[in-house]
Amino acid sequence: MRQGSHSPIGVFDSGVGGLTVLKALMARLPHESTVYLGDTARVPYGTKSGEVVTRYSLKNAEFLLERGIKLLVVACNTASAVALPALEAALPVPVVGVILPGARAALARTQGGGVGIIGTPGTIRSGAYQRALESADPRVRAKARACPLFVPLAEEGWTTGDVPLLVARDYLAEFTRDGVDTLVLGCTHYPLLKGVIAEVVGPQVALVDSAEATADAVAALLSERDGLAPASRGTPEHAYYVTDVPERFMEVGARFLGRPITAAEQVDLTF
Amino acid sequence: MRQGSHSPIGVFDSGVGGLTVLKALMARLPHESTVYLGDTARVPYGTKSGEVVTRYSLKNAEFLLERGIKLLVVACNTASAVALPALEAALPVPVVGVILPGARAALARTQGGGVGIIGTPGTIRSGAYQRALESADPRVRAKARACPLFVPLAEEGWTTGDVPLLVARDYLAEFTRDGVDTLVLGCTHYPLLKGVIAEVVGPQVALVDSAEATADAVAALLSERDGLAPASRGTPEHAYYVTDVPERFMEVGARFLGRPITAAEQVDLTF
Numbered sequence: 001m002r003q004g005s006h007s008p009i010g011v012f013d014s015g016v017g018g019l020t021v022l023k024a025l026m027a028r029l030p031h032e033s034t035v036y037l038g039d040t041a042r043v044p045y046g047t048k049s050g051e052v053v054t055r056y057s058l059k060n061a062e063f064l065l066e067r068g069i070k071l072l073v074v075a076c077n078t079a080s081a082v083a084l085p086a087l088e089a090a091l092p093v094p095v096v097g098v099i100l101p102g103a104r105a106a107l108a109r110t111q112g113g114g115v116g117i118i119g120t121p122g123t124i125r126s127g128a129y130q131r132a133l134e135s136a137d138p139r140v141r142a143k144a145r146a147c148p149l150f151v152p153l154a155e156e157g158w159t160t161g162d163v164p165l166l167v168a169r170d171y172l173a174e175f176t177r178d179g180v181d182t183l184v185l186g187c188t189h190y191p192l193l194k195g196v197i198a199e200v201v202g203p204q205v206a207l208v209d210s211a212e213a214t215a216d217a218v219a220a221l222l223s224e225r226d227g228l229a230p231a232s233r234g235t236p237e238h239a240y241y242v243t244d245v246p247e248r249f250m251e252v253g254a255r256f257l258g259r260p261i262t263a264a265e266q267v268d269l270t271f
Numbered sequence: 272m273r274q275g276s277h278s279p280i281g282v283f284d285s286g287v288g289g290l291t292v293l294k295a296l297m298a299r300l301p302h303e304s305t306v307y308l309g310d311t312a313r314v315p316y317g318t319k320s321g322e323v324v325t326r327y328s329l330k331n332a333e334f335l336l337e338r339g340i341k342l343l344v345v346a347c348n349t350a351s352a353v354a355l356p357a358l359e360a361a362l363p364v365p366v367v368g369v370i371l372p373g374a375r376a377a378l379a380r381t382q383g384g385g386v387g388i389i390g391t392p393g394t395i396r397s398g399a400y401q402r403a404l405e406s407a408d409p410r411v412r413a414k415a416r417a418c419p420l421f422v423p424l425a426e427e428g429w430t431t432g433d434v435p436l437l438v439a440r441d442y443l444a445e446f447t448r449d450g451v452d453t454l455v456l457g458c459t460h461y462p463l464l465k466g467v468i469a470e471v472v473g474p475q476v477a478l479v480d481s482a483e484a485t486a487d488a489v490a491a492l493l494s495e496r497d498g499l500a501p502a503s504r505g506t507p508e509h510a511y512y513v514t515d516v517p518e519r520f521m522e523v524g525a526r527f528l529g530r531p532i533t534a535a536e537q538v539d540l541t542f
Contacts, residue, residue, distance in 0.1 A: 041323045042313055047426075049516040052312045152423040155318075163437050170434075245320040270541055 003070035003093065005227045008033035008237070009218065010069030010093075012060040015043035016249060017151075017188030018075025019256035021098060021211045025073065026238070028215035029222075031229045033236040035067045038253070039269075041243035044151055046120025046187065050082035053122060057083035059269050061091055063241070069093060070227055073218060077102075077187050077210075078120050081128035094221055101217040102184050102210030103132035107140065109206045110182040114141040116175040116205070118197075119186030121146040129186055143180060147171045147190075154189040155252070164193055168200045175201050185209040192256075240264035274341035274364065276498050279304035279508070280489065281340030281364075283331040286314035287520060288422075288459030289346025290527035292369060292482045296344065297509070299486035300493075302500045304507040306338045309524070310540075312514035315422055317391025317458065321353035324393060328354035330540050332362055334512070340364060341498055344489060348373075348458050348481075349391050352399035365492055372488040373455050373481030374403035378411065380477045381453040385412040387446040387476070389468075390457030392417040400457055414451060418442045418461075425460040426523070435464055439471045446472050456480040463527075511535035 009029075011022050015038045022036055037060050039045075045053045057079045061072055072095045074080045074087065080097030087095045106115045117129040124146040133142045149167050158164050175183060183205050185191055191209050198207060222228045229236065242249045246264035253261050280300075282293050286309045293307055308331050310316075316324045328350045332343055343366045345351045345358065351368030358366045377386045388400040395417040404413045420438050429435050446454060454476050456462055462480050469478060493499045500507065513520045517535035524532050 041319060043318075047314075048312060052515045148427050149423055149429070152420055156419050158420070163434060163441075166434050166437070244323045 003068055005070070005229055006033075006233060007068050007070035008035045008239070009071050009073060010035050010037070010061075010064035010067065011073045011075050012037040012039065012057070012064060012079070013075040013188065014038070014045040014078070015040050016253045016256050019253050020188050020191055020209070021073060021075035021214055023257050024211035024215040025218060028212070028219050029228070031231050031233060031236055033229065033238065035064055035069060035239045035241070037064055037241045038249055039243050040249055044120070045076055045078040046122045046151060047148060048122060050122065050126060053079055054083040054086050057087055058090060061087055063267065063269055065091065065093070067239070071096065071218065071222065073214065074098065075188060075214075078122040081119075081123040081126040094225070096214060096218050096221060098188070098210040098214045099128045099186075100132050101213035102186065102208065103129055103136060105210060105213035106182050106184045106208045107133065107137055109208055110140070112139075113179045113181035114143055116180040116183040117142060117144040117186050118147045118150075118171065118183065118190065119144070120151065121148055123186050129184060143175065143178065145171060145174065147187075150193055151187065151189045154192040159192050160195060164196045165199065168193065168196045172197065172200045175205065180205060182206045182208060241267050243267060243269055274339055276341070276500055277304075277504060278339050278341035279306045279510070280342050280344060281306050281308070281332075281335035281338065282344045282346050283308040283310065283328070283335060283350070284346040284459065285309070285316040285327075285349070286311050287524045287527050290524050291459050291462055291480070292344060292346035292485055294528050295482035295486040296489060299483070299490050300499070302502050302504060302507055304500065304509065306335055306340060306510045306512070308335055308512045309520055310514050311520055315391070316347055316349040317393045317422060318419060319393060321393065321397060324350055325354040325357050328358055329361055332358055334538065334540055336362065336364070338510070342367065342489065342493065344485065345369065346459060346485075349393040352390075352394040352397040365496070367485060367489050367492060369459075369481040369485045370399050370457075371403050372484035373457065373479065374400055374407060376481060376484035377453050377455045377479045378404065378408055380479055381411070383410075384450045384452035385414055387451040387454040388413060388415040388457050389418045389421075389442065389454065389461065390415070391422065392419055394457055400455060414446065414449065416442060416445065418458075421464055422458065422460045425463040430463050431466060435467045436470065439464065439467045443468065443471045446476065451476060453477045453479060512538050514538060514540055
């Protein structure tokens with residue numbers, strides 16, 4: 001590890017969604033400082049091509065590296081699904097995505113039934129979750145479905161009531177058949193729609209989101225490499241950067257993070 | 272006019288929506304060649320800040336200028352609402368947005384009642400339609416409402432059925448009161464939802480979209496400046512550029528344009 005154990009953990013996402021992963025990281029590793037970048041000027045990634053998402057991801061990583069991070073967490077499922085090999089090849093620090101931890105968490109939950117995966121068109125098209133599940137356990141039956149309207153519904157706060165329920169019914173009907181007993185929420189926005197998703201798939205289907213599993217993976221990796229911040233170091237620092245104006249990020253982000261974001265700096269990244 | 276009358280008309284939008292404006296232009300001015308740029312790597316503009324949308328708009332315009340355009344049509348309502356002054360100041364060719372033509376078309380339709388405007392958060396927040404209407408006729412009563420879910424619904428093809436109907440009812444209930452007799456569809460995606468919008472506001476409200484009014488404004492401006500392409504020039508050429516991979520643009524775009532798009536070239540614009 002090039003940077004010291006005192007260096008911050010870098011986290012990027014296309015916008016606010018990745019703050020759910022940051023929240024889990026802060027709870028799991030309370031002594032770590034963090035630097036978060038939300039690429040709000042180019043959000044969303046989920047409907048864009050793998051090529052463009054990879055280009056944006058490399059630029060995001062470069063920005064965070066300049067801030068001296070010791071490890072990069074790709075908190076965006078779409079970027080984790082399509083850009084992880086390019087990021088690992090380009091970066092001198094370890095890179096942790098959300099796909100593999102999420103897939104492992106699902107395998108730990110399923111009782112030999114099928115595992116469903118929902119995500120953005122980019123994530124599902126990539127087949128990354130399906131590959132991660134099947135390479136870990138070739139007997140698993142993975143069933144994936146893109147749910148493109150869930151991100152705008154969550155962003156606009158339409159998380160309860162008839163509209164999200166009807167949309168969820170349309171997307172998720174297939175998961176209530178075929179013996180699926182575990183459903184991966186393969187997008188950081190989807191936990192906000194947990195209520196309607198659970199209502200549609202029923203109590204016999206466990207919902208898995210990768211935020212906590214990813215925080216566990218980061219803790220294990222840092223511990224293994226002797227890279228954990230010492231508890232004696234005092235209060236950790238948390239910095240926030242965005243590529244569009246920060247007001248909406250700070251306002252909506254506080255809901256995702258579960259604590260106020262008192263400052264976020266706008267940066268111009270040339271892509 | 273710096274370029275000759277044989278030069279193409281440039282048109283840009285954040286994605287496919289502006290093709291409805293291009294379609295009206297092709298019908299109104301069948302001898303004109305055109306160059307269209309869809310900024311699909313950064314779509315949507317409607318939820319981003321005016322600052323970022325202005326930056327993207329200037330880059331789009333620069334790219335089209337390099338292709339020798341004689342006039343620029345800003346086919347995106349959000350970009351027209353926030354970036355027109357910056358574009359006019361920076362460009363050596365005339366710039367036509369969709370707001371003023373749309374506002375004029377609404378004033379021509381209203382019978383002295385109120386005029387409603389629906390658009391993206393960026394368009395409505397800018398107040399551009401409201402200003403255009405009130406400066407043209409101080410007696411007009413303008414009532415504006417952002418409808419952020421309409422773009423993803425139209426993009427995903429959810430244009431009929433219960434979901435768009437429920438969303439439209441939520442957004443548009445206020446326009447069925449207060450004597451609004453004309454409603455401006457202030458986003459190029461919204462004509463795809465005309466059916467549900469009309470069902471909610473009822474037959475006493477006229478729906479106005481700015482595509483045809485914008486084509487008329489372009490025809491008038493070119494004619495006035497002796498810039499119309501001569502009818503004798505032979506078959507006009509139509510070129511398409513996008514900033515993300517072209518496949519989805521060509522497929523979805525054909526629906527918006529009403530004719531096949533046989534080729535679209537991906538370009539990397541550095542923003």
